[in-house]
Amino acid sequence: MLETVTLEHVPTSHSVHVAVFRNVTNAEFLQSQLLSRNADFEYAFIDASTVISRFHLLSAVYKAITVELSGSMKTPNVHSEIISEAYRRYGIQPSTKDVVVVKVLISRDDAPSTATSEDVAKHLETHVQGDPAPFSDDELARLTDWSKLRKYHKLNGVNYVEGIKDEQTKKRELELLVVSAMSLRGL
Amino acid sequence: MTAAATTTAPQPIPAPVPDPSPPEPSIHDFPLPSALLHPSSEPPTLITQGAEGRVYRTTWVDAGRECALKHRPAKPYRHPVLDARLTRHRILSEARILQKCRREGVAVPALYGVDEAAGLLALEWIPGAPVRVCVNGWIARRKERRRRLADGAVGDESKAQEGQDNSEPAVVAEVTADEEGADVLMDLLRRMGEAVGRLHKSGVVHGDLTTSNLMLRPWEKGKAPSNGHAETEQAAEESLDGEIVIIDFGLASQGTADEDRAVDLYVLERAFGSTHPKAEGLFPVVLDGYRGTFKGAPVVLKKLEDVRMRGRKRSMLG
Numbered sequence: 001m002l003e004t005v006t007l008e009h010v011p012t013s014h015s016v017h018v019a020v021f022r023n024v025t026n027a028e029f030l031q032s033q034l035l036s037r038n039a040d041f042e043y044a045f046i047d048a049s050t051v052i053s054r055f056h057l058l059s060a061v062y063k064a065i066t067v068e069l070s071g072s073m074k075t076p077n078v079h080s081e082i083i084s085e086a087y088r089r090y091g092i093q094p095s096t097k098d099v100v101v102v103k104v105l106i107s108r109d110d111a112p113s114t115a116t117s118e119d120v121a122k123h124l125e126t127h128v129q130g131d132p133a134p135f136s137d138d139e140l141a142r143l144t145d146w147s148k149l150r151k152y153h154k155l156n157g158v159n160y161v162e163g164i165k166d167e168q169t170k171k172r173e174l175e176l177l178v179v180s181a182m183s184l185r186g187l
Numbered sequence: 188m189t190a191a192a193t194t195t196a197p198q199p200i201p202a203p204v205p206d207p208s209p210p211e212p213s214i215h216d217f218p219l220p221s222a223l224l225h226p227s228s229e230p231p232t233l234i235t236q237g238a239e240g241r242v243y244r245t246t247w248v249d250a251g252r253e254c255a256l257k258h259r260p261a262k263p264y265r266h267p268v269l270d271a272r273l274t275r276h277r278i279l280s281e282a283r284i285l286q287k288c289r290r291e292g293v294a295v296p297a298l299y300g301v302d303e304a305a306g307l308l309a310l311e312w313i314p315g316a317p318v319r320v321c322v323n324g325w326i327a328r329r330k331e332r333r334r335r336l337a338d339g340a341v342g343d344e345s346k347a348q349e350g351q352d353n354s355e356p357a358v359v360a361e362v363t364a365d366e367e368g369a370d371v372l373m374d375l376l377r378r379m380g381e382a383v384g385r386l387h388k389s390g391v392v393h394g395d396l397t398t399s400n401l402m403l404r405p406w407e408k409g410k411a412p413s414n415g416h417a418e419t420e421q422a423a424e425e426s427l428d429g430e431i432v433i434i435d436f437g438l439a440s441q442g443t444a445d446e447d448r449a450v451d452l453y454v455l456e457r458a459f460g461s462t463h464p465k466a467e468g469l470f471p472v473v474l475d476g477y478r479g480t481f482k483g484a485p486v487v488l489k490k491l492e493d494v495r496m497r498g499r500k501r502s503m504l505g
């Protein structure tokens with residue numbers, strides 16, 4: 001269920017791979033691998049409840065890649081950059097149920113990568129205990145925790161959104177507000 | 188124009204000049220932003236090149252999503268540290284004001300990405316056309332219609348009975364409020380005024396209101412206020428139907444001073460008069476639209492009279 005995603009305006013040296021797992025039972029283990037900086041677990045593990053849509057997540061990935069390319073990362077690697085762009089510094093908690101995983105494979109002339117998406121898929125399959133799910137807008141929408149997102153992005157005072165009757169239009173407005181807020185964070 | 192087409196034969200790079208007055212822009216002042224050097228599903232298109240920078244139409248993050256990419260490149264004639272600081276300041280200011288407008292529900296493009304170091308702003312692509320194009324199109328079609336009537340009248344007795352409207356002066360006459368078909372134009376002008384009013388109400392002053400900085404976006408499917416509204420770009424441009432979206436916040440600031448708001452309207456009034464001289468007489472409709480949008484609007488309109496007066500005095504002295 002690992003999807004290789006082609007992002008616009010990203011050099012061919014970088015490839016992006018995303019998977020979604022539901023009902024994950026070993027989130028604590030995955031988080032501890034991140035915290036101990038185990039090089040075999042260089043992933044962005046993100047709590048799916050903090051993800052709105054493909055566009056939301058991939059905006060964070062794109063931003064992290066541009067930061068990595070410009071040599072101005074504030075965290076150890078592109079995966080921790082994705083996590084901090086997307087939602088706070090820690091992507092998942094021991095209590096996390098549904099997980100979005102991002103892997104960016106980087107192959108440079110001076111550091112060619114030999115890993116393939118098959119390797120990544122196999123590694124995740126072995127170590128993430130959960131049900132693979134599609135990386136689709138529908139699936140992500142089902143897993144979104146809006147009250148968490150509203151609080152985190154300070155969207156509760158935004159009155160005009162509350163006035164939008166059509167539920168789909170409202171969600172789209174909120175998505176764009178979150179992406180905008182994300183692009184301004186830390187600046 | 189594609190990205191590849193912008194690379195022309197090498198030109199001599201001008202030597203740095205101590206005087207900070209801008210020289211004629213050359214291709215060297217406008218290197219492609221680094222983001223556009225990487226692959227995309229479709230090549231970027233150059234939309235405009237102004238003194239301050241360029242706007243490209245391109246894709247963003249995923250191949251199906253279009254964006255307007257504003258690039259303010261470094262100015263080689265400015266001190267690099269000062270230049271970086273100015274660019275950063277302008278990009279951030281524009282981005283923050285856009286976000287403020289959206290949170291207030293003012294129709295402006297959504298912000299997709301900010302790279303203040305590279306001088307880049309990625310914005311939601313607004314379909315449709317600038318109001319300038321729509322108004323000029325309306326005036327051109329009116330002229331065409333009147334010309335056809337006038338021509339027809341020469342050989343056609345029945346048409347000639349329509350009388351003086353068929354004369355040559357009518358073809359080039361200024362648009363009046365009571366002429367046939369002017370209602371859609373006046374409706375557009377009213378919506379322009381309402382859009383500016385909502386902007387001011389939200390605590391933002393634009394700083395550069397022109398009919399190029401207002402876009403007319405066709406209604407999204409199912410979002411039109413009532414049935415029978417135009418939902419395609421072509422139909423919107425011809426019927427002047429659609430939603431006004433304000434763009435270009437490069438000179439905008441936050442504030443609620445009546446004076447600043449009045450100057451905003453004055454700038455629009457002057458720009459409108461010089462861009463659309465034939466429709467200049469209808470500009471008060473914009474102000475009518477503005478009047479109803481927030482409590483302080485009438486005071487701003489009163490202030491506008493002072494601002495006009497000062498403008499007139501200045502031009503008499505100048």
Ligand SMILES: Nc1ncnc2c1ncn2[C@@H]1O[C@H](COP(=O)(O)OP(=O)(O)O)[C@@H](O)[C@H]1O
Nearest residue numbers: 234235237242255296310311312313399434435
């Ligand atoms: N978000 C957008 N969607 C569609 N077209 C845009 C957008 N932003 C700018 N443009 C186009 O580019 C032109 C210049 O953009 P603008 O923001 O006004 O920059 P400038 O500061 O160079 O005037 C506009 O008149 C419009 O035609």
Ligand SMILES: [Mg+2]
Nearest residue numbers: 399400434435
């Ligand atoms: Mg402009």
